[in-house]
Amino acid sequence: MGGADMTTTSEPRHVSPTESVLQSVIAAADRLRTPPEVVDLLRTSWREVRAQVPVRMDDRTLRIFEGYRVQHNGARGPYKGGVRFHPKADLDEVRALAMLMTYKCALMDLPFGGAKGGVMCDPTHMSETELNRLTRTYTQHIGMVLGVNRDIPAPDMGTNQQTMAWMMDAYGARYGYTPGIVTGKPVELGGSYGRDQATGRGVAICMRELARMERVAPQDIRVAIQGYGNVGSWTARIASEMGFRVIAVSDVKGGIWNPDGIDIAALDRWFAVAGSVAGFEPAEPITNEALLELDCDYLVPAAIGEVITEENAARVKARVVVEAANHPVTPAGDAILRAKKVLVLPDILANAGGVTVSYFEWTQNIQQFRWPLERVLDELEKRMVATFDELMTRAARDGTQPREAAFDIGLERVARAIQLRGFV
Numbered sequence: 001m002g003g004a005d006m007t008t009t010s011e012p013r014h015v016s017p018t019e020s021v022l023q024s025v026i027a028a029a030d031r032l033r034t035p036p037e038v039v040d041l042l043r044t045s046w047r048e049v050r051a052q053v054p055v056r057m058d059d060r061t062l063r064i065f066e067g068y069r070v071q072h073n074g075a076r077g078p079y080k081g082g083v084r085f086h087p088k089a090d091l092d093e094v095r096a097l098a099m100l101m102t103y104k105c106a107l108m109d110l111p112f113g114g115a116k117g118g119v120m121c122d123p124t125h126m127s128e129t130e131l132n133r134l135t136r137t138y139t140q141h142i143g144m145v146l147g148v149n150r151d152i153p154a155p156d157m158g159t160n161q162q163t164m165a166w167m168m169d170a171y172g173a174r175y176g177y178t179p180g181i182v183t184g185k186p187v188e189l190g191g192s193y194g195r196d197q198a199t200g201r202g203v204a205i206c207m208r209e210l211a212r213m214e215r216v217a218p219q220d221i222r223v224a225i226q227g228y229g230n231v232g233s234w235t236a237r238i239a240s241e242m243g244f245r246v247i248a249v250s251d252v253k254g255g256i257w258n259p260d261g262i263d264i265a266a267l268d269r270w271f272a273v274a275g276s277v278a279g280f281e282p283a284e285p286i287t288n289e290a291l292l293e294l295d296c297d298y299l300v301p302a303a304i305g306e307v308i309t310e311e312n313a314a315r316v317k318a319r320v321v322v323e324a325a326n327h328p329v330t331p332a333g334d335a336i337l338r339a340k341k342v343l344v345l346p347d348i349l350a351n352a353g354g355v356t357v358s359y360f361e362w363t364q365n366i367q368q369f370r371w372p373l374e375r376v377l378d379e380l381e382k383r384m385v386a387t388f389d390e391l392m393t394r395a396a397r398d399g400t401q402p403r404e405a406a407f408d409i410g411l412e413r414v415a416r417a418i419q420l421r422g423f424v
């Protein structure tokens with residue numbers, strides 16, 4: 001008998017990322033009595049481009065990667081969402097992330113639909129020149145579905161400002177100089193001040209607002225952060241400036257823990273040389289798995305998806321999980337956290353600062369007018385606080401969890417736009 005035949009029915013069925021997001025959407029549709037035709041439209045993507053991305057590697061061999069751009073729904077405006085370079089960025093994951101963007105943009109009341117891109121590759125094992133070639137080929141092969149008023153990519157995991165500069169350049173070579181085609185570009189090429197820190201700042205603002213609601217001083221809140229890339233590192237910096245006690249951080253190479261609090265400025269100096277948080281002192285080493293189960297108050301997953309599952313959720317000791325990453329908690333993990341009365345601030349709120357400043361960047365590009373940093377941060381602050389308040393008020397009114405309230409608000413707006421535009 002083959003291995004597949006020995007699978008027992010008692011093993012938990014794997015729920016794909018897309019199925020997970022759909023569970024939240026369908027539950028919201030049931031609460032809101034959304035017309036079935038609207039829900040049917042939202043179950044699948046408007047358009048999915050799957051592109052071959054052949055790259056001549058530095059050793060002259062040819063590797064053929066697979067890339068995607070998924071446009072989920074554009075009823076509220078041009079498609080918007082990041083591009084992920086990661087070995088696990090397959091079509092299902094990219095589709096799920098595109099769906100999340102639809103509801104995130106709607107929750108923040110941004111005039112965008114939802115999209116996401118990805119290339120299945122490991123950027124940590126590629127040279128700068130290989131990444132440059134990969135990015136250009138990917139952009140050429142999906143370029144026909146992009147456009148300033150059609151679809152505007154941005155950075156996500158494994159991509160950064162440099163990737164956006166290459167995308168802008170490759171798009172411009174074919175369609176003409178178009179800074180507004182991507183956001184998260186270097187400031188020198190029309191990027192917005194503050195986009196680099198925007199996602200982490202949004203996460204920290206949510207933490208501060210929750211602490212205010214709980215009437216607990218940030219100084220009395222111990223924070224553990226998984227991931228020290230764009231989102232994790234800016235969250236650590238800004239949260240510690242706000243007074244939170246960051247007691248643990250990690251990256252793919254390992255983590256560090258100091259119950260008295262980590263000096264984030266000193267950690268940044270260490271990171272600049274070592275290229276990892278691992279090894280920083282004074283602190284104890286800690287694994288990524290142990291960080292998720294650490295005795296702390298706010299746990300902030302800020303790296304990959306699906307790290308809190310039915311396997312480990314029961315051992316989470318934090319009383320709050322702030323989803324800085326996209327989809328870090330599976331539905332089964334979520335149910336366990338809920339039963340334990342762990343409050344979860346959902347990704348479509350917590351990490352929405354990034355796309356919000358991307359919207360400001362796009363606006364600045366269209367107007368050919370640059371905002372000073374103070375204006376960007378002030379507008380971000382107002383939008384994050386207003387949406388946090390709206391979501392928490394809705395959750396209290398309806399007796400729902402924050403994730404449910406977030407999807408209720410998002411879906412209501414998307415469904416209304418679908419009907420107004422006559423999609424159904």
Ligand SMILES: NC(=O)C1=CN([C@@H]2O[C@H](COP(=O)(O)OP(=O)(O)OC[C@H]3O[C@@H](n4cnc5c(N)ncnc54)[C@H](O)[C@@H]3O)[C@@H](O)[C@H]2O)C=CC1
Pocket residue numbers: 155156157158159199226227228229230231232250251252253288302303304305324325326351352354355
């Ligand atoms: N960059 C942005 O503006 C936004 C990012 N996000 C989400 O935030 C998360 C992180 O994105 P970025 O910070 O941009 O990515 P990044 O590529 O800058 O950093 C990723 C971090 O995660 C760590 N990491 C990778 N694999 C890991 C693993 N298996 N275990 C532990 N740590 C691991 C890396 O070492 C690195 O520290 C992703 O889920 C992304 O979708 C969400 C909204 C906006």
Ligand SMILES: O=C(O)CCC(=O)C(=O)O
Pocket residue numbers: 080081082083104152153154155156183184326351352354355356358
């Ligand atoms: O800045 C953007 O346009 C999108 C950021 C993103 O990919 C996300 O919020 O997950």
